[in-house]
Amino acid sequence: MKTNFFLILFLLLTAGSLLLFADKIMAQEVTSPTPTTGPDFGLGVATLINLSDKSGKDGDIVTFSNNGYKLADRAYDPQIYGIITDNPAVTLERKTTTDGTQRYVITTGKAYVRVSTQNGPIQAGDLIATSKVKGVGQKASQEGYVVGTALEGYENANQEAVEKILVSLNFAFQSSVTGLRTNLLDNFNLALSAPFLSPGTTLRYILAGLVVLISFGLGMGYFGRVTRSGVEALGRNPLAGRVIMISVIINSVLTLSTMAVGIVVAYLILTL
Secondary structure, eight states, rough: HHHHHHHHHHHHHHHHHHHHHHHHHHHHHHHOOSSOOOOOOOOEEEEEEEBBBBTTOTEEEEETTTTEEEEEEEEEOTEEEEOSSSEEESOOOOOOOSSSSEEEOOSSSSSEEEETEEEEEEEEEEEEOOSSSSSSEEOBOOOOOOEEEEEBBBBOSOOTOOEEEEEEEEEEEOOOOOOOOOHHHHHHHHHHHSSSHHHHHHHHHHHHHHHHHHHHHHHHHHHHHHHHHHHHHHHHGGHHHHHHHHHHHHHHHHHHHHHHHHHHHHHHHOOO
């Protein structure tokens, strides 16, 4: 009986010690500090693409062109495809080559994107667009296609410095920024490259185009009538040639002024 008692007591003490030891281990695991540095995992399903430019870095913006995928190198690129990630959280594909041309790209969800302050400091909630710096994003300050919404801020006095911030991806045209492009030609190029515009933006482009066409039509029509009348008058009265030529020149200036007014009005429609 005494032997059984001491055996049971020994087993109970051993079990208690093991439980106490396990609790200490668990407590150490829970309270152990997490690393402050590490890889930036892409928070989305990554797909594989063939990217010939081997200079692409984790977080670079990729666009699609007629020659295949490439790093974005123009502002507000409408052909945005995805963000390069070297550490995809989820992927269903495996690389089949080792030459560095196959890269994982995130097209939806969240991703760490390389950005700079070339267009001003970035705050959480700002829209991020492509820039002229290859693969690097910037703060969007005018209408155009964007990468998505910044979930983190970034400030740096050195506008050439590049850092990665977390961005909620939404490759789409946005007109909810501060203003349009300052160049009229850029605005029309934007309209041609943007198949899906908001109703208000579409109406502005249509009105601006109509104003330009009408002003050019009126100007050229008026100039044609004046020129024809001048030639007929010169044939009837050759001695009045000087007066007739001055009249044609004045009317030509008025025609150019009409066209210029049309362009100015179209510009105001786009920018106001």
